[in-house]
Amino acid sequence: MPLAEPTDSVAAAAPRPTPPGRAKKFGAAATRKAIPAETGSLYAARRKIQPQAVRGTFRTIKWILLAVTLSVYYLVPFLRWQRGPGEPSQAVLLDLDRGRFYFFSIELWPQDVTYVMGLLILAAFILFLMNAVAGRVWCGYLCPQTVWTDLFLAVERLVEGDRRERLKLDAAPWSIEKLALRTMKHAIWLLIAWWTGGAWVLYFADAPTLVTRLATFQAPAVAYVAILTLTATTYLLAGHMREQVCTYMCPWPRIQGSLTDEHSLNILYRDDRGEPRVSAKRTALLRAAGQPAGDCVDCFACVTACPAGIDIRDGLQMDCIQCGLCVDACDTVMGKLGRPKSLIGYDTEANRRSRAAGGPPVSRILRARTVLYGILVATVGGIMLYGLATRSFVSLSVLHDRQPLFVTLSDGSVRNGYTVRLINKRPGERRFALAVEGLPESRVEVVGGTPEDMPVPSDSTQEFRVLVFAPADTRPDRSVPLTFRITDPATGETAHAQDTFKAP
Structure with missing residues (x-):
């Protein structure tokens, strides 16, 4: 994994030095980002991350979005839409043979490629707007890599258990039980990956007809090749590479720094409230003696819940996808200890600095860049809607x-x-x-x-x-x-x- 790289807007939130004994206390996950001083290497050895399951607001939001997005992807090819005699009855269809794209009542021809370009431009501006308002909210909740990784992790927990059980299974020698669990997990993963590839090709031909032809081995060879290719990529990216895709293969973590400023919402650790970190038992003693003691008990719940395996307390990092699971983990601990929640939460760097200086809360959702992106989104969207409404047939x-x-x-x-x-x-x-x-x-x-x-x-x-x-x-x-x-x-x-x- 690469060295944590805070963006320009959060340069002040530099990583804190690793306290003595921290690696020993937490184990492999705490040392996965350690950088040998004598080599100056920017990369550490790859270590498997086993996230802990959490419950809370953001986890619930992610489950809802996962169910909605996967339902749309898998079920939309089977929706019907009557267009008249001789016309395809599939609601969403990319008919390459006839050179048509059907989306319910909308039919686009190759001459209408400008609408496709407009849709791509609109999607880019929406992504810019989302990033300016709430950082990598797309990455944390809606990105296909995140959605399918969450699904594969849910299968892994269902078969092998939660983080503690999976770590034990990883360290255990091979046995019939371990072989059976691993076989079952990978079989389910491959089944999901296979159906993911199968659902993709259904967007290019009549879905019920193609399903029948696929089952009877009468479909075109290109359909089988496409399904096998997407099966392999889904299995590898969501099952094995996971956070490595977001860190190494996706360019967005490196681009988003230029679209984020000090007023963008990001998952941040309130170090003014959490430091210095002491155990729950010592907090009352230190505070009674008039000595400082933060709310953070150094339990590492936020780290074990992170699908990227980072420590959000070290500041905003390139690896962080802003999924909010560390917030749920920390809020759960704070609730059990009877302490205020939101020790970790969505916050802005400007508000963090104002709070540290004793100033009032700072919130500027409406500012130059968000207004500009909003105007661009409205303009492009309005032009496309007007063009669709007035286009000639x-x-x-x-x-x-x-x-x-x-x-x-x-x-x-x-x-x-x-x-x-x-x-x-x-x-x-x-x-x-x-x-x-x-x-x-x-x-x-x-x-x-x-x-x-x-x-x-x-x-x-x-x-x-x-x-x-x-x-x-x-x-x-x-x-x-x-x-x-x-x-x-x-x-x-x-x-x-x-x-x-x-x-x-």
């Missing part, structure tokens, strides 16, 4: 012939050829009328049809060969711009495209 593109650019006929008139592509984004066949503007007294012909009746099948595109003639007496002596306009007489919906008419 018909489109037109025109391609001029390259060879020849024009043809001079025997009567002196000039002919230009075009390939016109019409796009019908609605269910049901539509018939369009074509008009060409910009060339007086011109004549339009549609090969194999008429300009007044150009049929386009349901939810598809159709190409037409269009010829435009300029009479000899009014033909231009240079290229002139043309406007091709199509109209749906049934709905009045129109679309247009620009091109040019070439002349000698």
